[in-house]
Amino acid sequence: MKALNLYGIEDLRYEETTPPEIDNSNDVIIKVVATGICGSDNSRYKKLGPYRAGTPFGHEFSGTVHSVGDDVKHLSIGDAVTGCPAIVCHKCEQCEKGAYSRCENLYVIGSYEPGCFAEYVKLPAHNVLKLPNNVDFDTAAMVEPSAVVAHGFYRTTMKPGATVAVIGCGSIGLLALQWAKIFGAAKTIAIDIDPNKLEIAKTLGVDYIINSKEENLNDVIKTLPFNIDVAVESAGSPFTIGQVLTLPSKGGEVLLLGIPYSDIEINREHFEKILRNELNVIGSWNGLSAPFPGEEWHASLHYMSTGKIKVHAMISDYLDLAQGPAIFDAIVNNKKHFNKVIFHP
Incomplete structure (x- = not known):
């Protein structure tokens, strides 16, 4: 072969x-x-x-x-x-x-x-x-990347009606925006520096887009008339792994899906967000659960069949x-x- x-x-x-x-x-x-x-x-x-x-x-x-x-x-x-x-x-x-x-x-x-x-x-x-x-x-x-994303969302405690922000809109991020809706998100926010990826996010039904290369992300977040409950990091960038900690409101959750391939340094301001805002920071790896290979796989196939995952x-x-x-x-x-x-x- x-x-x-x-x-x-x-x-x-x-x-x-x-x-x-x-x-x-x-x-x-x-x-x-x-x-x-x-x-x-x-x-x-x-x-x-x-x-x-x-x-x-x-x-x-x-x-x-x-x-x-x-x-x-x-x-x-x-x-x-x-x-x-x-x-x-x-x-x-x-x-x-x-x-x-x-x-x-x-x-x-x-x-x-x-x-x-x-x-x-x-x-x-x-x-x-x-x-x-x-x-x-x-x-x-x-289905495999979808299961990886689903596994992360199953690890959160998000409730229907939540606002979910996703930073990094490659395949994992775009799947995360769709899984956020499946888990009941009322509003989704796509954040990236690539306008092409943000346009794709629009076609998939995202509610808000932020080009963090053209706009100051912190300033834009402050102007939103609602709080962010769950922030998802799906770029794996040393920069965005720190930045994502600034997104959720107090008591919110951060879901880490992106894989970095270099060392990470978190500055004091970002680290203190974990402490002062009492954030729940969740690491997620692969997409498996019991019974093997897990509900993530069957749910991915189901929502692909219904058209909720495109x-x-x-x-x-x-x-x-x-x-x-x-x-x-x-x-x-x-x-x-x-x-x-x-x-x-």
């Missing part, structure tokens, strides 16, 4: 690769139809390099069941599916509690096992979910997998503007 294999920093090759085989009775091999680039894939390509040189990476995908092990009963050849890419041990203390996102041995495909930037990918059967009939493959390729406005490019090396180079070296990129192997 053909795959995108990562050999080193900015060393990505589209080449012939050994396809996966059924080794265990609960294995499922999936023919990949759509697979998306995650922000963490860009960081792996640009800054971190592979876990294992020459391994296909990628972990957001959908496809059809190609073959199954003898013990797999809930899936049939040809079923349209998506897959949870997180592999957990099911043995450690956290797994025994059902806190799978905190598994001591968690990893995702594309690291120690081959990922989905390939024609075929393999997962354990309990990681594979059937698609509702009205959820297309491109939408289903974004992803097509977020996707800028649908490309052949063979273009992968050139596209990753263009993304991380700012040669062209992209929103979400979906490959079709």
Whole structure:
């Protein structure tokens, strides 16, 4: 099969690769139809390099069941599916509690096992979910990031009628604005420095947009006729991780979804917001709960099927997998503007 294999920093090759085989009775091999680039894939390509040189990476995908092990009963050849890419041990203390996102041995495909930037990918059967009939493959390729966002919102205590602000309107942020409405937000605020992303947020029904490059964010927040109950950081920027602490009203919540890839320093003013405003600062990792892979996955598929989670406005490019090396180079070296990129192997 053909795959995108990562050999080193900015060393990505589209080449012939050994396809996966059924080794265990609960294995499922999936023919990949759509697979998306995650922000963490860009960081792996640009800054971190592979876990294992020459391994296909990628972990957001959908496809059809190609073959199954003898013990797999809930899936049939040809079923349209998506897959949870997180592999957990099911043995450690956290797994025994059902806190799978905190598994001591968690990893995702594309690291120690081959990922989905390939024609075929393999997962354990309990990681594979059937698609509702009205959820297309491109939408289903974004169930994983949706589940990650949902996991964060399940960790908050937000109530219907809340105001939610999201800083950083990439894919995670745009999904967060939609999940905020699902959780009952009366008002949503999108904050970013990219007017293109803010325009997408508008099309997805956000109530207010703030371009924090053109306006002073603190000044704008002070003029709002309402308080912010929950502030979501989804950029992973050292700057916005401090800035988000200034957004909620006293007693509010801060949900941290963005992953920083450099050290973070929080200045005194921002840190004191946690203390003086008695903020509840919530870290969130992955998108798993019990029963595995969790309510986040089933809820994502449900709301995609009802149209409350829309992803097509977020996707800028649908490309052949063979273009992968050139596209990753263009993304991380700012040669062209992209929103979400979906490959079709």
